[in-house]
Amino acid sequence: MNDMPTPESIGLSREDLPNSYIGRSVPRPNVPKLVQGRATYTDDVQLPRLVHAAFLRSPHAHARIARIDAAAAMQVPGVVRVFTGADLAKVCDPWVATLDHLKGMKSAPQYPLPLERATWQGEPVVAVVADSRAAAEDGVAALLVEFEPLPAQLDMETALAPGAVVIHPQLGDNLVFTRTAEKGDVAAAMAAAHKVVEATFVTGRHTGVTLEPRSIIADYNRAEGTLTVHHSTQAPHMMQGVFAKQLRLEDGQVRVICKDVGGSFGIKVHVYPDEVAVAAMARILGRPVKFVADRFESFVSDIHARDHRIKGRIAVDADGKILAFDIDDLTGIGPYSVYPRTSAIEGNQVVNLCGGPYDFANYRCTTTVVLQNKTPTCQYRAVGHPIATAVTEGLVDLAAEALGMDPIEIRRRNLIRDDAYPYTSPPGMRFEGLSHHAALDKLLQMVPVDRIRADQAEQRKRGVHRGLGFASFIELTNPSPFMYGIGGARISAQDGATVRMDPDGSVVVMSGVTEQGQGTEGILRQIVAHGVGVPVERVKVITGDTQTTPYGGGTWACRGAGIGGEAALQSAIALKQQILVVAGAMLQAAPDSLDIVMGQVVDRDTGRERMPLAELGRIVYYRGDTLPKDLPRELVQTRHFITKEYPFAFTNGIQASWVEVDTETGMVKLLEHWCVEDCGRVVNPLLVDEQVRGGIVQGLGGALYEHCVYDEQGNLLTTTMADYLVPMSAEMPDMHVGHVETPTKESLLGAKGAGEAGTAGAPAALMNAINDALRPLGARVTEQPFTPARILAALSRI
Amino acid sequence: MINKQVVARGLLGLARGMSSMKWPAFGYARARSLQDVWRLQSEHGDGARLIAGGQTLLATLAFRLSEPTVLIDITQVPELRGVSVEAGTLRIGALTRHAELGRDELIARHAPLLREAVPYIAHPAIRNRGTIGGSLAYADPAAELPACVVALGATLVLASAAGERRVRAEDFFTGLLETALRGGELITAVEVPIATAATRSTIAEVARRSGDYAMAGLAVHLSLGSNGQVAAPRLVYFGVGNGPVLAKAAGAALAGRRLGAESIAAVQAALAGDLDPPSDLHGPPEMKRHLARVLTGRALSRFLPATEVAA
Incomplete structure (x- = not known):
């Protein structure tokens, strides 16, 4: 009974067990609510005395705020109050987004509304609070704000050059962070190599475009001294700490409630000045203040990402063995590093992840992170991965081309062997267990390479140019405190779950991880049903309330299943054991001779039903007098989980993309896409497959369509859904998803993350496919998004 | 429907420091006849705007690019x-x-x-x-x-x-x-x-995604004689100018000629005199000219007998 459970002992591998839900495609519980319009998004929350905020945003990339005249705005019917940066600074402290373990990192203090200067177009400058959003917008229209435009620093390439506009003079220059990882002797390896090839890659600045925009209602109750925040966020506990710290409150005075969230993709795990401003205004007004970003505001104020220029070189020997990678990454992050994760992590990830799937000895990679007067960038789905994968896989394909080697063959010769683990990569990433070769073998079972190559040759004769591209990748999941905590950020890497049984035998789980549409609550329900032994319908899941759920980090960096899921499994098993202790007393049987199957206490050996859980619940809660006096009967258990052996649980996979390039129009048609990934234990194959597919779509979006385009003055030109092109179903290919399962040994569940794998590899696979199509025409593209204009230019058609 | 011009004006909205999602307050009146429309227009003057499908107007209202005092709904006329x-x-x-x-x-x-x-x-x-x-x-x-x-x-x-x-x-x-x-x-x-037996028409366009505004497009209408001779060609390009561009030089290059590879090439060459496209988010003028030529070839080839297309 007190033995440590093993996957076998809890039936993890027993598909025949009636309540063996782990590993099954169980529909998620919240789908009917979502499709019937019965979800509760932040905007649906109605509070008495609610007022609405609207912001005047900077029309300039960089400007001094010369004068703010709110007199006319205050005359607008319905307007309650106008707030400036100085007003809010009285109750709200600025924040500086640096992490101690990112050596030398610097950034400037950021206020909810700036005091003197606006530093990007779209930065909130003045807030108007009114009885309705429409009245607040009327008030904004009546504001008189004089800006004195200043020269803007837009181009990251010149950010550190003499004569650059230093965006925050007190920092001395625009350098936020730089890091070089070096291993072996890159120069010697390059000098001795059979072939050295190089290329410059560009990944386009893009953003997350959540269906539900950022939304917040902050309500300060003067009588209780409490701030209650309804927030569309991925990390309620983190935001609790942020609001408390910035508004000079104790954590315990702040409650963050996060009901349904319509998509996040990393967009909603950051501290936004307009949202902190809402909390500060609520603190001052003593009444609830709501702000919902409109789409226009979302484009100019949600974090952007992936604005990188990367120069890369690869060295190979005559057999195609990779000898060295030499990478130089440059990224512009906007005028502030974003709190509290910082905007240096994406570049840092590029350093950590380049070359990741391969076994090679010599490595040098530098990232340089600079300020610019554009929307701040920060972590977005698959942080840094698609960049590192595009560079790595682009270079590997170039090497194969230089050698006249098949792209599959060069990968087979260089992927880290499946029996080589544990393995430490040149930049120091420790891999517990990956399956690159098994994944490649599985992919080749799925992709009909011979048929595709024959079709490709046949189509070429007709002037139709098709291409097949591959991309191996690694993905960082289940982060430990090594990601943020050691740098001083109050970001929890551990997570907790409380599981309880109620009198009717139903089970409730409260978890610190959160749901934004990916199905976190669905897998928690499966895991708990499995762990306790009840039908999945008998489990209710509660997430997203700092006052009722165990403290946790929320859902980001692919930690929901791996961390939150393990905490839920451990607490479910603990509850089951507790139930069996009570059952043993009632049935006069040894607890370990009993089991729970589909809500029934049964004899472990025979499966004979002994007692329904509802009966046990009835006795415990209403007739406790009939139980032995000293019998422990707490039908509630809490467990927390944190990874301890490895800083991250790396996953791996490989993708393939099959495309047709119209060489006259530059249009790319996505014909088919494949992904094999290894996220360890697959808790719910349906959800994992959909996560992979959704991730692929988001990766393809960044590679083909999505682009935040600025003009020379720093005006963002892509501020509607007509100009910022998201991938849509009509253009998406059929996607085939396969799995290899290498469970992590750090947890009983063995799950790693799966939400970012698709995004990590898709752009690289697509780039390689396009270039495979263009190769006979002597053209190549390495600058994302791969627009018709860029492809036509590569073909010298324009 | 939102487009470049709306967006350009949207930027002006941002330039005023405004971003908005709620319509300004306005009145609404439903016309039952054209007489109703004239009456409502005279009552409300310049502040009145007509609304039918609303697919452009409603977006401009949400952007507050248009602030009418009253919308006259003409869908019941x-x-x-x-x-x-x-x-x-x-x-x-x-x-x-x-x-x-x-x-x-x-x-x-x-x-x-x-x-x-x-x-x-x-x-x-x-x-x-x-x-x-x-x-x-x-x-x-x-x-x-x-x-x-x-x-x-x-x-x-x-x-x-x-x-x-x-x-x-x-x-x-x-x-x-x-x-x-x-x-x-x-x-x-x-x-x-109305079309006759000799009428041929087609439309071709290149858009980034299905349903997007065209990077370049072409609507063509002509008569094709039994001998393959083209009469009254009208090639009209869109997405490449300030409005629909009736390509007169290209049309002249085609009129009276037998449709074939040679005449199509002549049309493509003549286009240079017809089109002066602006650059936009998708690419420079050269790209639009190039796409217009490609579309011209593709559209006109649709009228060729199948044997000639294969050749």
Whole structure:
């Protein structure tokens, strides 16, 4: 009974067990609510005395705020109050987004509304609070704000050059962070190599475009001294700490409630000045203040990402063995590093992840992170991965081309062997267990390479140019405190779950991880049903309330299943054991001779039903007098989980993309896409497959369509859904998803993350496919998004 | 529907420091007849705006780029409805929705170009609401229908309290988002000469995603004699200028010639004199010129006998 459970002992591998839900495609519980319009998004929350905020945003990339005249705005019917940066600074402290373990990192203090200067177009400058959003917008229209435009620093390439506009003079220059990882002797390896090839890659600045925009209602109750925040966020506990710290409150005075969230993709795990401003205004007004970003505001104020220029070189020997990678990454992050994760992590990830799937000895990679007067960038789905994968896989394909080697063959010769683990990569990433070769073998079972190559040759004769591209990748999941905590950020890497049984035998789980549409609550329900032994319908899941759920980090960096899921499994098993202790007393049987199957206490050996859980619940809660006096009967258990052996649980996979390039129009048609990934234990194959597919779509979006385009003055030109092109179903290919399962040994569940794998590899696979199509025409593209204009230019058609 | 011009003005909105999602306050009145429209217009003056499908106007209201005092809803005006054929002319009421264009039997028979254009117009939800009159009156340079009506040699019927007048489609589009419509005037119908056995028409465009505004597009209408000789070619390009561009040099290069690889190449070469496209988010003018040439080849090749296409 007190033995440590093993996957076998809890039936993890027993598909025949009636309540063996782990590993099954169980529909998620919240789908009917979502499709019937019965979800509760932040905007649906109605509070008495609610007022609405609207912001005047900077029309300039960089400007001094010369004068703010709110007199006319205050005359607008319905307007309650106008707030400036100085007003809010009285109750709200600025924040500086640096992490101690990112050596030398610097950034400037950021206020909810700036005091003197606006530093990007779209930065909130003045807030108007009114009885309705429409009245607040009327008030904004009546504001008189004089800006004195200043020269803007837009181009990251010149950010550190003499004569650059230093965006925050007190920092001395625009350098936020730089890091070089070096291993072996890159120069010697390059000098001795059979072939050295190089290329410059560009990944386009893009953003997350959540269906539900950022939304917040902050309500300060003067009588209780409490701030209650309804927030569309991925990390309620983190935001609790942020609001408390910035508004000079104790954590315990702040409650963050996060009901349904319509998509996040990393967009909603950051501290936004307009949202902190809402909390500060609520603190001052003593009444609830709501702000919902409109789409226009979302484009100019949600974090952007992936604005990188990367120069890369690869060295190979005559057999195609990779000898060295030499990478130089440059990224512009906007005028502030974003709190509290910082905007240096994406570049840092590029350093950590380049070359990741391969076994090679010599490595040098530098990232340089600079300020610019554009929307701040920060972590977005698959942080840094698609960049590192595009560079790595682009270079590997170039090497194969230089050698006249098949792209599959060069990968087979260089992927880290499946029996080589544990393995430490040149930049120091420790891999517990990956399956690159098994994944490649599985992919080749799925992709009909011979048929595709024959079709490709046949189509070429007709002037139709098709291409097949591959991309191996690694993905960082289940982060430990090594990601943020050691740098001083109050970001929890551990997570907790409380599981309880109620009198009717139903089970409730409260978890610190959160749901934004990916199905976190669905897998928690499966895991708990499995762990306790009840039908999945008998489990209710509660997430997203700092006052009722165990403290946790929320859902980001692919930690929901791996961390939150393990905490839920451990607490479910603990509850089951507790139930069996009570059952043993009632049935006069040894607890370990009993089991729970589909809500029934049964004899472990025979499966004979002994007692329904509802009966046990009835006795415990209403007739406790009939139980032995000293019998422990707490039908509630809490467990927390944190990874301890490895800083991250790396996953791996490989993708393939099959495309047709119209060489006259530059249009790319996505014909088919494949992904094999290894996220360890697959808790719910349906959800994992959909996560992979959704991730692929988001990766393809960044590679083909999505682009935040600025003009020379720093005006963002892509501020509607007509100009910022998201991938849509009509253009998406059929996607085939396969799995290899290498469970992590750090947890009983063995799950790693799966939400970012698709995004990590898709752009690289697509780039390689396009270039495979263009190769006979002597053209190549390495600058994302791969627009018709860029492809036509590569073909010298324009 | 939102487009470049709206966005450009959207940036002006941002330049005023505004970002908004709520309409300004305005009144609403439903007209039951054209007489009602004239009466409401005279009551409300310049602050009145007509609303039919609303697919452009509502977006501009949300952006607060347009602040009318009253919207006059013309969707219940019977004079603006219906599709009919009279005396060799197909009459399409201005309220005919894009989706209706795509399924109307008379249009399929007498102006198949319009039916062919419908799938290119935005997305089904927009096609269910948007009207041909609205699209023509808005005159977006990248929209399909303005180019189609010019290619078809259509006539627009305009009406105001002062009476009715007719304007040839090619004279109707006068500049970027500008038309021959006068204050107080609206489009009541589009009159299209009906197709004959010799008529050939087609539409081709390149858009980033299905339903997007075209990077470049072409609506073409011509007569093809039994000997393969082209008469009265009208090649109208969209997404490459301030409005639909009737390519006169290209048309001249084709008129009277036998359709084939040689004449198509001549048309492509002549285009240089017809098109002066602006750059946009998708690419430079050279790209639009290039795409126009490619589309010209593809569109005209559709009229070739199958044997010649294979060659």
